Amino acid sequence: MFALIDCNNFYASCERVFRPDLNGKPIVVLSNNDGCVIARSNEAKAVGIPMGAPAFEYEKLFQQHGVRVFSANFALYGDMSNRVMTILSNYSPDMEIYSIDEAFLKLKGFDFFNLQAYGEEMRMKVTKWTGIPISVGIAPTKALAKVANRIAKKYPKQTKGTYIIDSEEKRIKALKWLKVEDVWGIGRQHSKRLNAMGVKNAFDFTQLEDEWVRKQMAIVGLRLKYDLQGIPTLDLEATQIKKNIATTRSFEKNYTEYNQLAERICTFAASCAEKLRKQNSCCNSLMVFIHTNGHRKELPQYSRNIVLKLPFPTNSSIELAKFATQALRHIFKTGYAYKKAGVIVQDFTQTDTLQQTLFENRDERHIPLMQAIDKLNTLFGQQKIRLASQDIKRVWKMKQEKLSPRYTTNLNDIITIHL
């Protein structure tokens, strides 16, 4: 059996852990730049705030219903996630952390366990130790565990937050209950087509011909179909090193000057380099993109990206910033108001298996230099040491008007309790 544990309204729940006065109140968490809604408490969902809602369009509704609004506080969410995952890891030797708020556990050899009680215990412990509410779904395959989890989340009272699919009868009942567009792995495009054909729920989907599914939804769709039928085709995935790393941002204001953009691109490149060093990778290729605001149809639009093959693999901030600037020079055009830009590094080699190139090689002196920079930045806080081409005066700012304290990761933000 597989268990899928999912934190309920994760970001919203994190905010509430340290603000118990907000229990039962509608709250939302916004994306970077306070752009759109990326998490909602149940109360906020109930007053009709959709996922991804642009904050400025919903200001009125927020006020009307007394919705508490938070800027994204990823330092807090990341730390709370670690706490939850650490607790969950005690419940099975085989665990896959699927996302910041979800984990699969493989329950192999648990035949004589009372899984309902086991799930309820996880839920109790996570809530008690972290303050985060979770739901537990247990079933013979990963896709069915996802389904079971939805049921647990939807009916917390009846299920005590834990639902198990362990019979053919329960499987079919669950699949008939789940709309096809809510199936894990069936997105907007496929559900539109399926709906048009009269495939309304997950059960209908499992009744389709293998050949059709294979042809229309590729091998991924076929695996999903089997998994939903109770034939396991998806196993836990080992945590691997990343194959792409990106740092991209929308800007609070539009940029028109090359220099403004160049500074951002250097900072993004340095950030990618730092992430590369963390997983001991060097990249062989880098992409830079810039574009104007696609929502402003009346303004002239421009959007371009460029991929640069590097002469040698590197993870030096200095070298990557240099290459990224080169790339930017190729695609930058004056006369446009740029709203978003980013750097994506790809095609990695691990630093311990680096191949020397014949003509041009990375500057070996950068290796100890980067180590020193990383060490200092860990000790004294992020971005203490930066490149001169970066934002030295700290001009750049993200819109973050409703940021909560970093309760668990910043000494100055720890709450005081008066007894």
Place this chain on the structure above:
DNA sequence: TCTGGGGTCCTAGGACCC
């Protein structure tokens, strides 16, 4: 005024090899 940021996998088609 204002609209996020990160990832994964698969497939088709083109370019190339002998």
Place this chain on the structure above:
DNA sequence: TCTGGGGTCCTAGGACCC
């Protein structure tokens, strides 16, 4: 008029996830 048969690698684009 007619033009083989077997591969690999790379890339762009599309689908999906949170």
